[in-house]
Amino acid sequence: MASEVRTKAALAQDATAIMNRLTTEQKNTALLRMADALLTEQANIIAANELDLQRGREQGTSPSLLDRLSLNSDRVAAIAEGLRQIVELPDPVGELLEHFDRPNGLKINKIRVPIGVIGMIYEARPNVTVDAAGLCLKTGNCVVLRGGSAALESNRKIVEILKNALHATDMPADAIQLIEDSDRASVNEMLKLNGLLDVVIPRGGASLIRNVIENATVPVIETGAGICHTFVDESADYTMAVEIAFNAKVQRPSVCNSMETLLVHETFAGQHLIPLAERFLQAGVELRGCEKTVALIPGTKLASDEDFGTEYNDYIMNVRIVSDLDGALSHIRRFSTKHSECIVTENKDNAERFIQDVDAAAVYHNASTRFTDGFEFGFGAEIGISTQKLHARGPMGLPALTSTKYQIFGNGQIRG
Amino acid sequence: MASEVRTKAALAQDATAIMNRLTTEQKNTALLRMADALLTEQANIIAANELDLQRGREQGTSPSLLDRLSLNSDRVAAIAEGLRQIVELPDPVGELLEHFDRPNGLKINKIRVPIGVIGMIYEARPNVTVDAAGLCLKTGNCVVLRGGSAALESNRKIVEILKNALHATDMPADAIQLIEDSDRASVNEMLKLNGLLDVVIPRGGASLIRNVIENATVPVIETGAGICHTFVDESADYTMAVEIAFNAKVQRPSVCNSMETLLVHETFAGQHLIPLAERFLQAGVELRGCEKTVALIPGTKLASDEDFGTEYNDYIMNVRIVSDLDGALSHIRRFSTKHSECIVTENKDNAERFIQDVDAAAVYHNASTRFTDGFEFGFGAEIGISTQKLHARGPMGLPALTSTKYQIFGNGQIRG
Numbered sequence: 001m002a003s004e005v006r007t008k009a010a011l012a013q014d015a016t017a018i019m020n021r022l023t024t025e026q027k028n029t030a031l032l033r034m035a036d037a038l039l040t041e042q043a044n045i046i047a048a049n050e051l052d053l054q055r056g057r058e059q060g061t062s063p064s065l066l067d068r069l070s071l072n073s074d075r076v077a078a079i080a081e082g083l084r085q086i087v088e089l090p091d092p093v094g095e096l097l098e099h100f101d102r103p104n105g106l107k108i109n110k111i112r113v114p115i116g117v118i119g120m121i122y123e124a125r126p127n128v129t130v131d132a133a134g135l136c137l138k139t140g141n142c143v144v145l146r147g148g149s150a151a152l153e154s155n156r157k158i159v160e161i162l163k164n165a166l167h168a169t170d171m172p173a174d175a176i177q178l179i180e181d182s183d184r185a186s187v188n189e190m191l192k193l194n195g196l197l198d199v200v201i202p203r204g205g206a207s208l209i210r211n212v213i214e215n216a217t218v219p220v221i222e223t224g225a226g227i228c229h230t231f232v233d234e235s236a237d238y239t240m241a242v243e244i245a246f247n248a249k250v251q252r253p254s255v256c257n258s259m260e261t262l263l264v265h266e267t268f269a270g271q272h273l274i275p276l277a278e279r280f281l282q283a284g285v286e287l288r289g290c291e292k293t294v295a296l297i298p299g300t301k302l303a304s305d306e307d308f309g310t311e312y313n314d315y316i317m318n319v320r321i322v323s324d325l326d327g328a329l330s331h332i333r334r335f336s337t338k339h340s341e342c343i344v345t346e347n348k349d350n351a352e353r354f355i356q357d358v359d360a361a362a363v364y365h366n367a368s369t370r371f372t373d374g375f376e377f378g379f380g381a382e383i384g385i386s387t388q389k390l391h392a393r394g395p396m397g398l399p400a401l402t403s404t405k406y407q408i409f410g411n412g413q414i415r416g
Numbered sequence: 417m418a419s420e421v422r423t424k425a426a427l428a429q430d431a432t433a434i435m436n437r438l439t440t441e442q443k444n445t446a447l448l449r450m451a452d453a454l455l456t457e458q459a460n461i462i463a464a465n466e467l468d469l470q471r472g473r474e475q476g477t478s479p480s481l482l483d484r485l486s487l488n489s490d491r492v493a494a495i496a497e498g499l500r501q502i503v504e505l506p507d508p509v510g511e512l513l514e515h516f517d518r519p520n521g522l523k524i525n526k527i528r529v530p531i532g533v534i535g536m537i538y539e540a541r542p543n544v545t546v547d548a549a550g551l552c553l554k555t556g557n558c559v560v561l562r563g564g565s566a567a568l569e570s571n572r573k574i575v576e577i578l579k580n581a582l583h584a585t586d587m588p589a590d591a592i593q594l595i596e597d598s599d600r601a602s603v604n605e606m607l608k609l610n611g612l613l614d615v616v617i618p619r620g621g622a623s624l625i626r627n628v629i630e631n632a633t634v635p636v637i638e639t640g641a642g643i644c645h646t647f648v649d650e651s652a653d654y655t656m657a658v659e660i661a662f663n664a665k666v667q668r669p670s671v672c673n674s675m676e677t678l679l680v681h682e683t684f685a686g687q688h689l690i691p692l693a694e695r696f697l698q699a700g701v702e703l704r705g706c707e708k709t710v711a712l713i714p715g716t717k718l719a720s721d722e723d724f725g726t727e728y729n730d731y732i733m734n735v736r737i738v739s740d741l742d743g744a745l746s747h748i749r750r751f752s753t754k755h756s757e758c759i760v761t762e763n764k765d766n767a768e769r770f771i772q773d774v775d776a777a778a779v780y781h782n783a784s785t786r787f788t789d790g791f792e793f794g795f796g797a798e799i800g801i802s803t804q805k806l807h808a809r810g811p812m813g814l815p816a817l818t819s820t821k822y823q824i825f826g827n828g829q830i831r832g
Contacts, residue, residue: 017749017773100794106783108793115805116775194629198805213610214633219806222635240828247830333433355823357433359532367522367826376831377524377822378516389531389614389819390635391807403805406793407771410783412656414663415792 005144005189008177009196012117012142015174019140020114022170024091027138030171035083037165038130038158042076048157049126056150068125069151079130086134089380092399093140107409112402114140116198119190121212123148123204129155133162133176135383139401142175144197146190148204149182156180191216198403203384206311221391221400223384226256226339227311228369231263231328231354233345238272240366241344242279247368248342250283254313256385257340257362257372261308261318263328269296269321277319285315292321308335325350329357336360339387340369361387361394421560421605424593425612428533428558431590435556436530438586440507443554446587451499453581454546454574458492464573465542472566484541485567495546502550505796508815509556523825528818530556532614535606537628539564539620545571548619549578549592551799555817558591560613562606564620565598572596607632614819619800622727637807637816639800642672642755643727644785647744647770649761650681654688656782657760658695663784664758666699670729672801673756673778673788677724677734679744685712685737693735701731708737724751741766745773752776755803756785777803777810 002010038045049071056066098110118141120132129147136143147155159178166173179186191200194217201221202212209224230248232241248259264273269292277287277297287293288303303318308331322328332341342364343354351365362372372395374382379397386392392400418426454461465487472482514526534557536548545563552559563571575594582589595602607616610633617637618628625640646664648657664675680689685708693703693713703709704719719734724747738744741759748757758780759770767781778788788811790798795813802808808816 016775017745020775021772102792102794106787113775217630219636219638219804221806237828243828243830251831356437359432359436359529360821362822362824364824365826367824367829368831370831371522371824371829372822376518378518388635390637393820394822404809405776406778406788406810408778408780408783408787410781412653412659413783413787414659415667415784415786 003186003189004181005179005186006193006196008179009117009119009144009190009193011174012144012177013196015142015172016114016116018172019137019142019175022140024093026170027091027140028087030166030169031083031087031134031138033165033169034134034162035080037161038076038080038083041161042073045076045154045157045161046071046073049154051153052151061150065150069154071126071154075127079127082127082131083134086138086381089138089398091138092402097404104413105411106413109407110404111407112399113405115401115403117142117144117196118401119144119146119193119197119200119218121146121187121190121200121202121204121208123150123208126151126154126158128203129158129178130162132383133159135381135398135401137171137175139398141401142177144177144179144190146179146187152180152182187211188215191218194218201384221384221386221396222388223386224256225311225337225387226258226385227260227309227335227337228257228340228342229261229263229328229332229336230259230342230344230369231322231325231332232265232268233325233343233347233350234265234267235346235350236265236268236344237346241268241272242276244342244344244366244368245276246279246283248370249280249285249317250315251368251370253315255370256311257369258313259317259342259369260310260312261320261331261335263331264319264321265328266292266321266323269293273297273319273321280317283315285317287317287319289319290321293319296321311337325353329354332358337387339385340364340372342367342369361385419602419605420597421595421602422609422612424595425533425535425560425606425609427590428560428593429612431558431588432530432532434588435553435558435591438556440509442586443507443556444503446582446585447499447503447550447554449581449585450546450550450578451496453577454492454496454499457577458489461492461570461573461577462487462489465570467569468567477566481566485570487542487570491543495543498543498547499550502554502797505554505814507554508818513820520829521827522829525823526820527823528815529821531817531819533558533560533612534817535560535562535609535613535616535634537562537603537606537616537618537620537624539566539624542567542570542574544619545574545594546578548799549575551797551814551817553587553591555814557817558593560593560595560606562595562603568596568598603627604631607634610634617800637800637802637812638804639802640672641727641753641803642674642801643676643725643751643753644673644756644758645677645679645744645748645752646675646758646760646785647679647738647741647748648681648684649741649759649763649766650683651762651766652681652684652760653762657684657688658692660758660760660782660784661692662695662699664786665696665701665733666731667784667786669731671786672727673785674729675733675758675785676726676728677736677747677751679747680735680737681744682708682737682739685709689713689735689737696733699731701733703733703735705735706737709735712737727753741769745770748774753803755801756780756788758783758785777801
């Protein structure tokens with residue numbers, strides 16, 4: 001007998017033909033029904049969520065994780081509102097991207113089409129279940145969801161409600177599949193389902209991502225890892241530099257676009273590093289520095305290469321004093337995960353060189369790296385932030401969930 | 417000590433920073449020097465090639481493979497001319513793809529950038545060595561070439577000449593690397609070089625492609641497999657149908673965009689299948705048919721599901737009679753590798769449904785599937801034909817060898 005994973009992925013793949021034909025209006029109608037159903041059935045969702053919370057408490061889950069897992073009436077309303085916002089976004093499917101008229105009379109269109117079946121592997125809060133389903137369905141894709149076991153009861157109830165909401169619509173209920181098998185083997189089975197899954201998108205911590213990269217034969221869109229730097233150049237405006245660096249580190253340290261390492265030009269450091277460091281120390285940020293930093297800021301721990309290569313996602317920051325722009329570029333080349341990098345400078349030539357030379361999904365001049373985000377970029381949605389160079393790089397909006405197809409119109413052309 | 421593969425990939429990765437900064441003119445100058453050098457040194461190339469041919473003859477290589485491997489003065493000239501044609505193509509790097517002005521004053525550009533280091537794994541003729549290098553370098557990428565052992569001496573000499581040609585140019589010789597270790601282990605090492613290789617592109621037979629897909633942790637662009645169908649609808653023009661089907665099968669059966677299975681509407685088959693089949697039989701094409709076909713064309717072998725799922729790349733063709741468009745769509749959904757599919761029909765509704773419903777890189781109305789090709793599409797070059805849905809789908813021109821980067825210009829913006 002086929003496994004749960006294979007059976008459900010095959011149902012999703014079978015549903016792609018119908019999804020592919022749906023109009024934007026048909027998709028939007030279905031998404032609105034789903035939003036309504038989540039509100040109507042919120043008591044059932046909260047009850048299922050309570051089972052997850054109870055199991056979590058019994059297993060000693062930390063209060064902060066329990067809080068992320070927990071759903072209440074406001075949170076369910078926010079999730080439903082998220083679906084309504086997806087309805088408002090333009091539908092990329094069907095967009096004519098290119099057209100060529102060939103000398104032999106062939107007319108060639110390149111148009112956007114759904115990818116097919118998207119496998120989402122995640123460990124985050126139950127809102128990801130609805131959010132990912134909404135984005136995939138809006139773009140005409142089917143989705144196979146594999147959430148973390150901590151949210152299984154919540155996810156099960158949510159997906160049941162979403163599927164039921166589709167019964168009176170043109171969208172097939174099979175377009176949404178939830179893998180309920182919480183064994184790691186079900187993830188690994190998904191990773192090898194070439195032909196049934198067209199892409200796998202992992203969202204979660206480093207070990208989840210690594211497992212996907214190492215084991216997938218299905219194409220993957222890698223998301224997440226961010227060792228981001230801010231380089232404060234010699235000519236930087238002091239107030240701007242402090243505000244940008246502080247925002248990049250402290251506003252939300254747990255996310256991938258926050259800063260891990262501050263690089264400071266030695267002249268700027270000589271004049272300003274002491275008060276700058278003070279600002280971070282007062283906010284409870286632990287500093288780890290290069291030898292020059294340690295000499296300037298007594299009590300600072302010496303940073304190792306391992307520190308410079310670590311994504312802390314926490315109130316810890318490396319500081320390195322560099323002799324010039326080249327020193328900063330060289331450090332970034334060595335330690336960057338190519339996510340988001342920033343230069344703060346009043347020197348236009350240096351800004352241009354940094355923007356040109358740094359190889360990253362997002363390169364900033366005089367703004368916080370925290371802006372690397374689909375909503376901040378104006379995409380109205382985000383399925384994740386790609387840290388690979390193929391297909392999509394940086395924040396991924398709806399077009400990142402599409403592929404393309406060439407349509408060729410002839411009148412009997414054959415190749416000579 | 418680091419292996420040959422790791423050492424050379426690291427040299428290429430180090431060269432990306434310089435490649436990234438080159439202007440189109442600098443790249444073109446380098447490519448023209450390479451073309452000149454190939455001509456100047458053609459005697460040395462042909463001598464090295466003779467060593468490969470000699471070894472091939474000793475090992476009993478087939479005459480057709482020896483012919484493909486063989487270089488002479490005309491072939492070297494054609495290879496050099498190929499480089500000159502790449503010079504003439506527009507450079508996609510630096511192209512501004514999108515621009516957003518955000519309400520907070522951030523200005524965001526999305527621009528095309530080189531991917532970085534491209535690993536090419538191939539088993540074809542030595543011209544692929546030059547062609548792949550030219551396309552990668554034109555797009556500002558470095559390239560790690562791993563050709564088949566049968567062409568090792570030719571490839572070694574060619575790459576030596578190409579690298580020497582770069583000495584007086586702004587392009588670093590390290591941008592081109594040839595892996596000389598002909599053991600399969602060197603391929604498998606390339607497939608796991610995350611961080612040093614940014615993408616691997618395999619070009620070759622099914623087993624080479626399968627090995628790459630199954631073992632790569634580096635992102636892959638899958639190329640090649642093509643089980644292509646031509647559906648001759650009830651209303652098809654007889655002459656057009658025969659010409660298109662014959663061209664799709666017979667003009668060059670060994671390539672991925674040639675047809676493997678002819679689907680014929682039962683009404684059309686009743687009227688025309690006998691003379692149509694005769695045309696193929698006279699050209700030496702072996703037919704394998706469904707039961708109805710076998711009944712109509714005595715002596716035809718019965719086609720199995722395995723036959724329908726085989727890319728023959730040869731003078732063999734499956735024939736299936738279907739009752740209508742839906743029968744054709746259902747067969748294609750089951751057996752297509754989503755490469756190129758064609759409908760021959762005078763019925764506009766059926767043409768539209770076929771074009772809309774068939775999930776393939778290229779879908780044709782009234783033209784031969786043989787046109788799925790970068791040159792035929794007007795791209796002026798082709799690094800391969802992608803049969804996956806991410807990043808690039810169908811014939812890949814120069815833009816398929818680029819990634820993107822967001823450049824964000826601020827004046828002190830921080831996230832609230």
